[in-house]
Amino acid sequence: MNSIYIGIDLAWGEKNLSGFCVAKPEGKKLKILELKLLKSIDEIVQQILQYKDHKIYVGVDAPLVVPNETGNREIEKNFNKDFAKYKISMLPANKKLLSKYSPKIRSIELFEKLREEGFDRDYGSEKVIYEVYTHSTIAICFHNHQILPYKRKKGRSSEFIKEQLGIYKKYLFKEFHSHPILKQDVAELKGQKVKDFEDLLDSITCSYAMWYCKYNDAKFYQVEGVDTFVTPISKWKVYMLKCSDDSLYTGVATDLERRVYEHNNSPKGAKYTRVRRPVELVYYENCDDRVDATRREYVIKQLSRKEKLELINV
Template sequence: MTRHVGIDLAWGTTARTGVAVLDEGGRLVHSSSVVTDAQIDDLLAEHVGTAPVVAAIDAPLVVPNATGMREAERLVTRHFGRFSAGAYPANRANPHFDPPRAECLAHRHGWATDPGVRPDDATSVAVEVYPHPAMVMLFGLDRVLPYKARRGRDVASRTAAWQLLLDHLDRVAGTLLGLPSNPRWAEIRHATATARRPVDLDRLEDEVDAIVCAYLAWLWHHEPERMVVLGTAADGYIVVPGLPDPHEARSRPTTPRRDPDAARRRAVDAVLAEMPMLTPEAAQRLVAIVSGELLA
């Protein structure tokens, strides 16, 4: 039974790495963040075991060039630069990419890194992805969501962006991933809605990006016709879920389509903020009672 793994991989071994795992049906069975290679390996051993893997890694995977920029990054920037989703150059002059940590991870676990190799019961694969352009295509954005820590972004503005991000994920992938009933997802929604300090949001970035990567791994496995490989196996590549129309005006909405469950989720977050002693499940039940759902 194939596992779909998303890894928001830190370039070095001192920053946090997000890891998310989907089961064979696409349901999110684990998400967290760790630091060391050994911790990543332990998580994979626990939640993947010997099952075949389709992994989507947000980190340079194939980096043969000594200097400069890979063609994959040029192509990403050409297609997605107008959405503020250009790619950072990777080359072997950067010690983090000589060799790339992602390449070492894939080799350690026996994952094929050639995008021409399709996964099956006997073949595990890994591809390089990049969440920002993926979100542009998946969510229909005209600009990347400003949820990450950057100069000039305060907690209030980032919290608003986080709510958009999570609403988009619920809308696009929530049913497949089983997010409405996932306790960890409820904790993430509560933590972002009630954040008071930058660190309250920072500690969740890698984990949620990994969930996006895991969804991309599922798409690579089950809906390959949607996926586009920018670059080559020899020179490096980045996989994206489609390309924007070069003639399309930047007028696509950044707010999600109307979500009938959004009000309920916000109500649960508000209850948890006022009564932090409750579990997410208890808060959901309380909201259901108050709204009359259990009395109908």
């Protein structure tokens, strides 16, 4: 069964349009099959169900499960704590706030209708749905762990916004096969067309987030014990190997599976491990970036063997 990845930049109010993208893997990139703006929740559901003969992965940039009347969900609290170092945060999601935009709360309505069609918050399902976030996806996957300031905000001119959207477009062009939107001259856009362009790019990013998080490093955040929101995280890791002579080796990598294979089978493995094969991966930590990984590697290397074993067995 072929897989497709659907991204939805969901409008919180009834009067606004939602970006909607359908993409499929083709070679090392994704190919956009469908890209449009939709208005009603029923329209969105109908468009999704056209692909019922596929494995469907839906990513929505909106809160799908909101049990709290006021305040923040645990998702926002935990995400904001984790991503504070990147200066990225999520707004509060609660029923009181969301009902100001739509009495029915459109994101909850969408989730409930798709759940009736068999969609589940589980990558093991054949119909998958999660919340995603464009800002964290762009920062981690494209923009060197920094927020891309392409959203309309006080103090940002139209020219600045268009410049940022141009950068955004170029990032997506590297990950998707050619499509008219990725060739659009952003400088030519005016008024509502700039906002429409932004919403469509965001829907593309939502589809990309679902694809990326299925095959790469990702973190899940829960509502009431169930994975609900997923975001890419840094690929950089510090790791420890147990060698054939029972010694421990510490290193950094972005692809642990490949690196462990190299240590066991390739001249690319470290000089230390090449004469102590086979080696076994016994520990790893996710790090923010290469600098963070190398700093943590240094700290671990200074530990005694007893301290390293205690770290492994935590």
